[in-house]
Amino acid sequence: MMLLIIGIFVTSLISVVGQAQIKAGDEFSGWKEGFLDIHHINTGKGESSFFILPDGTTMLVDAGATNRPKPRVTDARPNDSRSPGEWISRYILHFFPSRNEKKLDYIFLTHFHDDHMGTRSSEKKTSGGGGYFLTGVTEVGENIPFSKLIDRGWPEYNWPSPQVADHLDNYIRFVKWKMEKQGAVAEQFRVGRNDQFVLVNQPEKYSNFEIRNIAANGHVWTGVGNNERNHFPPLESLETSEYPGENQLSCAFRLSYGKFDYFNGGDITTGAPGSWRDIETPVGLVTGPVDVCVANHHAYYDAMGHSFLQAVRPRVHVILSWAPSHPSPSVIARMMSTWTYPGPRDAFSTNIMEATHTVIGSRIDDMKSRQGHIVIRVAPGGNSYMIYILDDSEENFKVTGVHGPYSSN
Numbered sequence: 001m002m003l004l005i006i007g008i009f010v011t012s013l014i015s016v017v018g019q020a021q022i023k024a025g026d027e028f029s030g031w032k033e034g035f036l037d038i039h040h041i042n043t044g045k046g047e048s049s050f051f052i053l054p055d056g057t058t059m060l061v062d063a064g065a066t067n068r069p070k071p072r073v074t075d076a077r078p079n080d081s082r083s084p085g086e087w088i089s090r091y092i093l094h095f096f097p098s099r100n101e102k103k104l105d106y107i108f109l110t111h112f113h114d115d116h117m118g119t120r121s122s123e124k125k126t127s128g129g130g131g132y133f134l135t136g137v138t139e140v141g142e143n144i145p146f147s148k149l150i151d152r153g154w155p156e157y158n159w160p161s162p163q164v165a166d167h168l169d170n171y172i173r174f175v176k177w178k179m180e181k182q183g184a185v186a187e188q189f190r191v192g193r194n195d196q197f198v199l200v201n202q203p204e205k206y207s208n209f210e211i212r213n214i215a216a217n218g219h220v221w222t223g224v225g226n227n228e229r230n231h232f233p234p235l236e237s238l239e240t241s242e243y244p245g246e247n248q249l250s251c252a253f254r255l256s257y258g259k260f261d262y263f264n265g266g267d268i269t270t271g272a273p274g275s276w277r278d279i280e281t282p283v284g285l286v287t288g289p290v291d292v293c294v295a296n297h298h299a300y301y302d303a304m305g306h307s308f309l310q311a312v313r314p315r316v317h318v319i320l321s322w323a324p325s326h327p328s329p330s331v332i333a334r335m336m337s338t339w340t341y342p343g344p345r346d347a348f349s350t351n352i353m354e355a356t357h358t359v360i361g362s363r364i365d366d367m368k369s370r371q372g373h374i375v376i377r378v379a380p381g382g383n384s385y386m387i388y389i390l391d392d393s394e395e396n397f398k399v400t401g402v403h404g405p406y407s408s409n
Contacts, residue, residue, distance in 0.1 A: 028390055028397045031056075031097050034380030036209075036257050040294075040318055041091050042350035042373050042392045043084040044074040046115035046136065047320045049264070049294075050088075054209055054257065054380070055201040056097040059106040060146075061264060063088050065118035065136035066322070074322050074351040077392040083125075085118060085139025091373075092144060094397065104146040105200050108189075109137060110266030111152060111250040112168050115322060120166040130177030135167070138174040148185045149175060150196065152216045152251050155186070159217060160235055160243045189251045191219040192228035197253070208258045208382065215268070215283045216251040218244060218276075223286045231282055247297060248279050254287050258382025259408035261290040263312060267297040270305030280304075284311035291385065291408050292316045292376060295335070299327030304335055313341040315406060316387065318374055319349040326351075329360045336363060346403065348374050348387065369401050383408050 022029060031037045031052040039050040046064015053059065065084035066073065078087070096102045109117055118136020125134040127142055134142050141149075153159065157172055178184040190196050190213055197211035214221050218232030232244055250266030271278030280296060284307060293314035297303035298321050317335055319327055327335075327349070334340050336347060352370035364370065373390040385408060389401035 022386075022388065022399060022402060024399050024402055026399050028095075028375065028388060028399050030095060036260070036376075036378035036382070037095070038262065038292075038376040038378075039091070039095060040320055040350060040374040040376075041088055042077050042320075042371075043087045044077040044322055044351060045084040046118075046322055047298075048084075048088050049320075050092050050095065051255075052095070052097055053199055054206045055199045055203065056099065057105050057198075057200045058096065058103075059108060059197065060088075060092065060104055060137075060140065061108050062110055062116040062266075063107075063118065063137040063140045064113075064115040064322075065139070066115040067119045067121060068323075071355070072323055074353055077351075078394050083135070083139060085134060085136050086143070089140050089143035090395065092140070094395070102144060104144055105148065106197060107137065107141060107146045107149045108197070108251070109149075109151040110252075110264070111246050112163070112165070112171070113246055113267065114167050116266065117171060118167060120170040127174070127177070130173060130181070132170050132173040132177065135170070138171060141174060141178060145182070146178075146184060148187065149178070150187050150189050152189050152249060154188045160249075161240065189213060189216045191216050192221040192226040194226070206257075208256075210256045212254045212256070214252040214254055214263075214287055215265070215279065217249050218279065220279075220282045221286050231279060232276055244277070244279075248277065252283050252287075254290065256382075257378055260292075260378050260382040260385060261288075261408075262292045262294075262376070263287055263290045263314070264294040265296045267303070269297055269302045270308060271302075273307070278305070278307075280308040281311070284308035287312055289409060290314050291406065292318060295319045295327065295331075298323070298325075299331045299335065300325060301328040301331060304331050306334065306340060309335060309340050313343065315343070315345055315409065316376075317345060317347040318376075319347065321349050321351045321356075324353045324355040324359075326356070327360075329363070332360060332363045336366065346387075348389070348403075350374060350392075368403055372400055373397075378408075379405075 037052040051059040247267035252265035270280040378385040386404035
């Protein structure tokens with residue numbers, strides 16, 4: 001037993017020392033087996049996160065490409081010479097783990113908004129044969145083969161009602177083409193399950209790894225087995241105008257690796273206490289405390305409510321921002337206040353616009369980072385993690401900030 005404890009201690013020490021060797025100015029090193037890497041990719045036009053799981057399984061969560069005009073959005077990163085989908089593809093391919101075929105194991109959409117999946121425009125490039133435009137996730141899926149695609153709406157894409165949206169129609173054509181012509185698999189996100197996103201290479205080596213599906217379409221995991229319940233009232237009791245919006249329908253998940261926990265809830269929102277429109281609170285209560293939390297709805301005014309924050313009380317906040325309203329002044333104050341929940345916490349953002357800084361002031365100055373790709377690297381076993389900021393102004397992937405080690409809770 002003593003030898004086992006010593007072995008675990010030495011392994012953890014080597015992992016921490018190995019991570020600490022990366023310093024500002026270095027080119028960020030590639031993934032190694034046993035580590036968990038989470039890359040929050042900044043194009044300035046939406047959300048996109050690339051995961052390399054401990055056995056090399058790969059997962060893309062969202063690939064946004066909004067075309068909203070200035071001054072409502074940040075500048076394109078690194079620049080506007082390529083589309084967001086192309087920049088995301090190049091980033092993924094640069095950091096892809098070594099294997100014979102560069103193929104994503106999972107593509108996962110949290111919900112159907114353009115800053116998470118891409119907008120459709122006649123100016124966009126078209127696919128070689130599928131009849132769909134290349135934008136956001138469809139462009140990444142065109143550039144990089146993938147095995148499985150998971151979203152909240154497959155196969156009917158009509159809940160809570162049929163949606164009339166060019167970008168969703170374009171995406172559905174993409175999904176059908178990839179299934180029919182290239183053998184991709186599509187599935188609906190299954191709330192409560194921990195066996196939909198699984199390690200595909202060496203799962204037996206990492207029994208302490210799990211992705212738990214927390215919520216989607218108003219259904220929330222109960223915390224018991226794979227059971228879930230419907231938080232929303234029956235649709236027949238509502239007028240069509242009262243139906244939940246797309247943000248409220250977002251998929252939410254918790255990733256766990258040993259002691260390390262990470263949460264991403266797409267754009268779920270808060271609401272009046274006790275109201276069914278507050279999907280954040282039940283999601284937070286069943287998720288429980290996490291080490292890292294991606295801010296819901298970009299830390300916009302309608303998200304990151306008191307009850308949610310008190311339930312998840314993250315050590316690290318990651319704000320994936322692309323607009324001057326990200327974060328909202330009252331929300332960032334709530335996130336950073338020890339009146340909300342006790343203990344230290346750090347905040348990182350992919351973009352903070354100067355207009356946002358002017359309005360918010362010192363709360364922005366207190367953030368650990370306000371610009372760049374945000375990479376979380378969790379040590380083998382999950383006991384500690386580092387956070388690295390990468391230069392997003394060009395493709396040199398130089399480290400501009402090093403933070404940690406943080407101890408997983």
